[in-house]
Amino acid sequence: MTDNAVKLEGLAPVRAAPSPAPPSPSPSTVLGADGQAVNWTKVFLGFGGMIVGQFMAMLDIQIVASSLVQIQAGIGATADEISWVQTIYLLAEVVIMPLTAYLTKMWGTQRFYVIASIAFILTSIATGLASSVDMMILTRALQGLAAGAMIPPIFATAMTIFPPERRTTANVLVGLIVTLAPTIGPTLGGHITEALSWRWLFFINVPVGALVVFLVSRYGDFDKPDPRLAKGIDWWGLGLMTVFLLAMQYVLEEGAKNSWLQDDAILWLTVLAAVTGAAFIWRQLTYRQPIVSLKPFGDRNFTLGIVMTFVTGMSLFGGTFILPLYLGQVRGYSSAEVGTTMLVSGLTMFLSAPIAGRVVSRIDARVAMVIGFSLTAWAIGLGARITDDWGFKEFLTLQVVRGLGSMIAMIAAQMMTISTLPVTLMKDASGLINLIRNVAGAIGLAVIATILTHQTVAHYTDIAAAVSTANAVSQEMLSGLTAMMSGAGMADPDGGAHKAFSMLIRRQAAVLSFGDAFMFLSLGCWMAAFLALFARPGAATANLAAARAGGAH
Known part of the structure; x- marks a missing residue:
């Protein structure tokens, strides 16, 4: 029997056990194939912590949207500079997302998520303390990297740790976060700025992030790491992917306001994105250990x-x-x-x-x-x-x-x-x-x-x-x-x-x-x-x- 099969069967509801029957589990547990109990209360607490983390990461995409004027005044930025507070966050998110599968396999979901959450807390504090536009753009980029790392693992975890009868509920929760966070972000951000100040748009992540770290570190042991993946990392593939995604996202974000290909920078970045994108796909299809499996x-x-x-x-x-x-x-x-x-x-x-x-x-x-x-x-x-x-x-x-x-x-x-x-x-x-x-x-x-x-x-x-x-x-x-x-x-x-x-x-x-x-x-x-x-x-x-x-x- 394969390890995956053992793990999955261990999460399935138990039917009539053969004689002699094992001790009856409590309502919150089921017995796995190896006789070990799976405590669903702990599973839901660990997964719940990841859900809260995903909501927090996705909320920060739009939470600053209604407070850009106040942030602009607070850090002395121009209208063009303040738009990068949004743009750089999205650029960083897009770059890290494809890597999450590789990193969660190498480090394990629990360790990876805890590291990403701690990084998100620290970068949120740094962003809230920013006193210049250059400092805020840097800290928002780092915050976007951490946030982008916290979003993809949710769906994969939901599909691998829950049995079929619980999977739809997990999917509803994931779908709800994906749709709800961007919708209420501007409204919530406006009220926080009005009641406190724009800096609390970022400081509010500290207590919530601490809760996420506690729940995932204590209850989120869902899989085992594979340290062998640390050897033979495809650095060329990583470089090509980074350039491709950064160039593509910049063109999409800035193209409309710069008349698209009529602007020289947009034109050459479009060419760069096309070339590096094609090279990245070829690399992932031919390299023995691709960083992004297609x-x-x-x-x-x-x-x-x-x-x-x-x-x-x-x-x-x-x-x-x-x-x-x-x-x-x-x-x-x-x-x-x-x-x-x-x-x-x-x-x-x-x-x-x-x-x-x-x-x-x-x-x-x-x-x-x-x-x-x-x-x-x-x-x-x-x-x-x-x-x-x-x-x-x-x-x-x-x-x-x-x-x-x-x-x-x-x-x-x-x-x-x-x-x-x-x-x-x-x-x-x-x-x-x-x-x-x-x-x-x-x-x-x-x-x-x-x-x-x-x-x-x-x-x-x-x-x-x-x-x-x-x-x-x-x-x-x-x-x-x-x-x-x-x-x-x-x-x-x-x-x-x-x-x-x-x-x-x-x-x-x-x-x-x-x-x-x-x-x-x-x-x-x-x-x-x-x-x-x-x-x-x-x-x-x-x-x-x-x-x-x-x-x-």
Whole structure:
């Protein structure tokens, strides 16, 4: 019997024991194949600590979003410099994520997670104490490395330590954290800054991180390390991957604001990303001990699941990005008003998580994905009809249905992705899934930013051409604006009226561009719903059954 089979069978519920029967375990334990008891209370405490760590790491992506103005003033940064507080965190996260599978195999999940958590605490303190923009960018980069290391191990752990009947619940928890943390981040960050100061956005991680370190170090002994992996590390592969991911992420983050390939730096970084990306893939396929195993892509369900993960990443991060942007730019909402409106998505995801888990566990994953992506696509599609007076009430249905659909789609996609994958590839798969989700988010934001910029100009040109001074309605509006300016005592009422008229056209063009962005996200979800039909039937428990069957022989 293989070690994996022994371990997995040891976590399975025990049926009638042969005579003579062993002593009855307590309700919180089951007996393994080797006669050792597995204490589920300790397992859930250890796994719970990792869940809290993942939530903390993902929360810090968006928690500073609503407080950038205060942080900028506190460290004396320019508008361009302060954007790097967000960008560098994401760059560092993306670089470390693919390495987590290799490092958790080499050091063991428990030791790796504790080290990452301690590093996150220390870098959070350093970031909170930062007195200059250069110091904050450095500490945020280190914090992003630690945070990126804390996210992927959760999914792999959930798929390897829990038996089938508990796996859906674990997946619901993972899906809930992935969706909830970015949604409530800006709202929570705004309230913390208002009540205390922006530095507490980072200091708050200290007590929470200490809890994570305690729980994981005491109860998180889920696997054994393999020190042999320390020999023969693929340094060339590591270098190529780092350059590839850094260049790609920078292009995605900065491309839209720099006119993409019209900017020399973006152009050459795109070429660099393409060359190093191809070289990295070749290296991983040919080296005897790759730092990132690409074997999971040989499984059709995994490959399709990665596409679904990509779409849900774009939908999740894109929706979280576009809504506050509209509310702030078009409606002029304050941070508190934006947070209140956005809170609907977070509450819906939180409340619908048990429903989504039940739906996914009782029907074919392909059907669940079609349902989830269709609901998400329909809800986001409502935004295509957006007008300049949409607020909390108008976005309510969109956010509620999108929240429910996204939760169903995400959980189903995760289950389908690993449904036919060998247990031995779970850690590799987890790192790739989280990397793709983050990259998808970056691509989604870049595409949406480009759509908003390009379509605003296009709609402005179209409206300005259609609305001329010869148009009776336009003339009447201009006359009214001129009279209003004149009544206000303006020196040049006619010029002021034309300027105000131009601003009205620009506002309408911006609103239409937001509608185009919503339609883009909706079409992506409809495409994912269609692709879900091509997945192979496969229960998430298939691998466990196969492992047991192999062990029996």
